[in-house]
Amino acid sequence: MNDDKYFENIRMVEGIIAKLDEGKISPEEAKRLFESAKDLIRECESILNGYSGTIEEII
Amino acid sequence: MALENGITYMNYNLLNVDPTEIYSVTELSKNIKQILSGHPQLNNVLLKGEITNFIKASSGHLYFSIKDENTAIACAFFKYLQDTDVDKDLCDGIQIVAMGSMTTYEPRCQYQLNIKKIIPIGNGARALRLRQTEENLEKEGLFDESRKKAIPKLPRKIGIITSKDSAAITDIFTVINSRYPMMNLVMAYVALQGESAPKSIINGLESLSRIEDIDVVILARGGGPSEDLMAFNDEGLVRAMHSYDKPIITGIGHEKDTCLADRVSDLRASTPSTAAKAAVPDMQELKSELKDLDGRLKISVSHIIELERTEIKRLRERHDLLKLGLERSYKSYLNLQNAKNNEVLVKRKEVEKLHNNLVSLRLTLERSYQSYLVASEAREKEIKAKRDEINQLSRSLDSLEVSLQRSYDSYLKVQEKNAEFARREDEIKQRNEEMKQQEKEMKLKVEDGKSEASKYKAIIAVMVVVIIIILLILIRLMT
Numbered sequence: 001m002n003d004d005k006y007f008e009n010i011r012m013v014e015g016i017i018a019k020l021d022e023g024k025i026s027p028e029e030a031k032r033l034f035e036s037a038k039d040l041i042r043e044c045e046s047i048l049n050g051y052s053g054t055i056e057e058i059i
Numbered sequence: 060m061a062l063e064n065g066i067t068y069m070n071y072n073l074l075n076v077d078p079t080e081i082y083s084v085t086e087l088s089k090n091i092k093q094i095l096s097g098h099p100q101l102n103n104v105l106l107k108g109e110i111t112n113f114i115k116a117s118s119g120h121l122y123f124s125i126k127d128e129n130t131a132i133a134c135a136f137f138k139y140l141q142d143t144d145v146d147k148d149l150c151d152g153i154q155i156v157a158m159g160s161m162t163t164y165e166p167r168c169q170y171q172l173n174i175k176k177i178i179p180i181g182n183g184a185r186a187l188r189l190r191q192t193e194e195n196l197e198k199e200g201l202f203d204e205s206r207k208k209a210i211p212k213l214p215r216k217i218g219i220i221t222s223k224d225s226a227a228i229t230d231i232f233t234v235i236n237s238r239y240p241m242m243n244l245v246m247a248y249v250a251l252q253g254e255s256a257p258k259s260i261i262n263g264l265e266s267l268s269r270i271e272d273i274d275v276v277i278l279a280r281g282g283g284p285s286e287d288l289m290a291f292n293d294e295g296l297v298r299a300m301h302s303y304d305k306p307i308i309t310g311i312g313h314e315k316d317t318c319l320a321d322r323v324s325d326l327r328a329s330t331p332s333t334a335a336k337a338a339v340p341d342m343q344e345l346k347s348e349l350k351d352l353d354g355r356l357k358i359s360v361s362h363i364i365e366l367e368r369t370e371i372k373r374l375r376e377r378h379d380l381l382k383l384g385l386e387r388s389y390k391s392y393l394n395l396q397n398a399k400n401n402e403v404l405v406k407r408k409e410v411e412k413l414h415n416n417l418v419s420l421r422l423t424l425e426r427s428y429q430s431y432l433v434a435s436e437a438r439e440k441e442i443k444a445k446r447d448e449i450n451q452l453s454r455s456l457d458s459l460e461v462s463l464q465r466s467y468d469s470y471l472k473v474q475e476k477n478a479e480f481a482r483r484e485d486e487i488k489q490r491n492e493e494m495k496q497q498e499k500e501m502k503l504k505v506e507d508g509k510s511e512a513s514k515y516k517a518i519i520a521v522m523v524v525v526i527i528i529i530l531l532i533l534i535r536l537m538t
Binding site: 007045049058 | 211212213214239240241242243244245246247248249262263266267270274342345346348349352353355356359360362363364366367
């Protein structure tokens with residue numbers, strides 16, 4: 001299911017935002033987390049855009 | 060009271076009537092009730108028809124009408140007469156045969172059938188069977204909430220089971236196009252009514268189950284008479300839905316229509332459109348959420364950057380202050396160092412001077428030492444000379460002593476001579492005169508001897524002084 005990957009990514013990004021909001025990390029770590037979160041968001045966008053709109057008729 | 064013969068409403072006059080013979084409304088109503096209740100043809104009658112205007116009162120009594128094509132009659136079915144198993148399924152549209160007696164409702168003077176027993180027939184019987192099936196399935200746990208599967212929020216593909224000519228399909232596509240036009244769909248067109256419908260729907264489910272990436276299935280049908288929805292109450296279909304490994308959303312009929320397929324499904328939607336909404340996510344909403352997330356992420360990271368910037372600014376200010384302090388300290392250090400260097404130079408000069416002094420002192424000392432050595436040598440020589448001289452003097456002294464001794468001996472001799480002279484003087488005295496000349500000469504000789512003794516005494520004194528001086532010189536040299 002796309003569910004797992006997509007919403008796991010969302011949860012991870014939420015976690016990263018929470019960690020960033022705490023403000024207890026170094027700028028290097030913040031940058032690394034930011035890049036990681038951007039990748040996760042891009043992956044989510046890729047999942048959303050990965051649908052082709054096909055309609056199969058099996059019966 | 061009834062009118063007497065010959066009296067009509069046209070010649071009727073109250074003056075001719077006994078007032079006690081006039082009915083009150085209550086009396087008339089009571090009278091009618093008595094007549095109806097006592098009439099044998101209206102007691103324990105059997106009445107066939109369809110239930111309509113069904114109302115269940117809070118007291119548990121049921122009030123409805125039984126109708127046929129032309130007429131309806133009011134009915135009351137009191138709670139104490141009801142059969143719980145059968146009568147709980149009564150509702151509008153059910154065909155029944157009711158047994159009861161005619162009576163009136165006195166306050167409104169309306170007649171009604173007080174029902175004692177109801178036997179469902181036709182659809183009513185089917186409803187009863189349906190109820191029993193539902194109870195059995197419920198006992199087996201097919202409708203347990205705990206067995207329901209979660210509906211995926213973002214399915215890869217959605218399977219749709221409906222009929223090709225159904226109004227539901229249009230509604231579903233409309234919803235999908237508005238929410239997620241690119242959603243991948245797999246259609247299984249089946250028969251949704253008639254005797255073959257349950258098997259056709261089960262076939263549709265089996266066909267969809269062979270497609271791996273279908274994450275949710277919609278079973279949908281538009282509204283219609285309840286008879287048309289009977290396929291969705293089929294036990295075989297309900298069991299097939301229950302054992303299906305993917306979540307199923309039902310959207311069958313309208314809000315009021317509920318069937319067993321709805322109860323066994325993982326989510327019951329009131330209509331096909333609602334079912335589509337439940338299965339298909341809103342792409343714009345998801346993208347908007349992603350955008351929001353992206354925005355929050357940027358704000359969060361910019362917050363960190365801002366904090367870092369502030370920290371850098373603070374550190375820079377601190378650095379500047381430290382630099383300033385360091386420069387000040389360094390200047391002080393340099394000044395101190397210069398002062399120390401100058402002091403060192405001065406000290407060095409002083410040391411050099413002292414060194415020079417020392418060198419000159421050393422030279423002087425060496426010179427002095429040389430001089431001293433020379434002087435010592437000279438003094439040694441002098442001492443030696445003195446010592447020689449002393450020795451010589453000593454020897455002289457010895458000789459002087461010898462001489463002195465000799466002189467003393469001479470003196471003694473002289474003294475002896477003097478004594479002899481005295482004796483001789485005595486002798487001379489005896490000789491008087493004669494010897495005066497000789498005496499005078501002798502006196503001269505004595506005086507000479509005395510002067511010589513004085514001379515010797517002086518020499519001895521001089522020698523003693525010389526010896527003392529020499530001893531003093533020696534003592535001084537020794538020290």
